Amino acid sequence: MAGPAGPPTLSASVRGLLAALRCGDDAMLLRARTRHGVGERTLRITLPPGVAWIPGPLLELLEEDRWSITVPIATAETPARVAAVVAIIDRPPVYLDGRWVFDEPGIAAALRVLAAFLEPSVLINAGGAGVAVWMLAEPISARDVRVLQLHRDVARVTGATALPEGASVEDLAVPLPGSVVRELGGYSGYVDCLWLDPAARYTVEEIEAAIAARKESARP
Amino acid sequence: MMGNRSAAERWLRTASVEDAQRVLRRVQERFQEQADELIGRAATARPAAAVLPFSRRNGPRIDTAAVYAARGARAVVEDAPAPPAPRATARPRSFAQLAREYYSGAGSDSGQVVIGTSARGGAR
Numbered sequence: 001m002a003g004p005a006g007p008p009t010l011s012a013s014v015r016g017l018l019a020a021l022r023c024g025d026d027a028m029l030l031r032a033r034t035r036h037g038v039g040e041r042t043l044r045i046t047l048p049p050g051v052a053w054i055p056g057p058l059l060e061l062l063e064e065d066r067w068s069i070t071v072p073i074a075t076a077e078t079p080a081r082v083a084a085v086v087a088i089i090d091r092p093p094v095y096l097d098g099r100w101v102f103d104e105p106g107i108a109a110a111l112r113v114l115a116a117f118l119e120p121s122v123l124i125n126a127g128g129a130g131v132a133v134w135m136l137a138e139p140i141s142a143r144d145v146r147v148l149q150l151h152r153d154v155a156r157v158t159g160a161t162a163l164p165e166g167a168s169v170e171d172l173a174v175p176l177p178g179s180v181v182r183e184l185g186g187y188s189g190y191v192d193c194l195w196l197d198p199a200a201r202y203t204v205e206e207i208e209a210a211i212a213a214r215k216e217s218a219r220p
Numbered sequence: 221m222m223g224n225r226s227a228a229e230r231w232l233r234t235a236s237v238e239d240a241q242r243v244l245r246r247v248q249e250r251f252q253e254q255a256d257e258l259i260g261r262a263a264t265a266r267p268a269a270a271v272l273p274f275s276r277r278n279g280p281r282i283d284t285a286a287v288y289a290a291r292g293a294r295a296v297v298e299d300a301p302a303p304p305a306p307r308a309t310a311r312p313r314s315f316a317q318l319a320r321e322y323y324s325g326a327g328s329d330s331g332q333v334v335i336g337t338s339a340r341g342g343a344r
Contacts, residue, residue, distance in 0.1 A: 104323045111319035119315040195315055 013193030089130035127181035
């Protein structure tokens with residue numbers, strides 16, 4: 001699939017991610033926490049269609065340079081529809097000899113698995129925690145059991161990390177590019193967006209078919 | 221010829237016009253020789269900064285070559301180090317290409333991330 005040329009700019013990735021995860025013209029809720037969890041904020045923003053800049057209140061938070069901001073794919077406050085399927089590639093860095101060492105070969109292998117499975121619409125790099133997002137052609141209800149089921153199935157066939165048992169749809173969130181990475185272990189960095197292709201949208205059936213094909217190819 | 225200023229003044233007061241003109245020509249020639257020597261030395265010398273101005277971002281060879289060629293110092297250009305290889309994979313056209321080229325030299329010490337807006341998370 002021919003996508004955009006190169007990693008997107010910060011503004012394009014923030015706008016693209018928000019546009020990918022919102023459902024219709026509804027306001028979106030973003031969660032912001034300071035790195036050590038001392039401060040916590042919820043930010044409600046609206047995205048006027050066709051505007052290419054980052055909403056002002058969000059930009060202020062980004063400029064404060066201390067907030068770890070995530071975009072939940074569904075919240076109790078917003079109309080409960082989900083516009084994306086999310087997979088988490090968890091490869092935390094290790095502190096060795098005075099510097100942070102990332103499992104780059106492991107991350108590269110995980111990306112190749114994702115590319116062979118179904119090319120994501122968005123790929124976020126949050127300091128060793130990659131988050132892949134497949135945008136849905138049509139949002140589905142957050143109460144639909146397929147939301148979590150798709151998340152778990154995609155995790156199983158791609159080697160991604162699934163949410164623990166008992167988690168809800170509200171726990172599925174995507175780190176916002178430009179915000180601060182909040183991780184245990186002391187690593188400090190910024191979230192960035194490695195890939196953004198707003199044209200890549202999939203139906204639930206297409207994702208289910210890709211999962212089935214992957215299961216079939218993995219069978220001995 | 222002229223040991224000091226007073227001796228030179230005395231000689232000028234007593235010298236003929238032809239002698240004075242001959243001395244002046246000789247002085248002018250000597251100055252010209254020294255000037256040529258200084259200019260030639262500056263043009264062919266390797267400037268101390270020759271190895272410094274190579275930026276990794278700007279293709280250095282053409283601009284630097286033009287500058288030094290204008291100064292007549294071709295030897296310096298030929299001694300210049302080769303420019304670093306361009307980041308050929310900086311703009312992937314597909315996710316598959318990004319996945320393929322994300323990391324180069326897997327399994328060796330030379331491996332490095334070649335795609336990414338900031339190398340691994342971006343320094344704070």
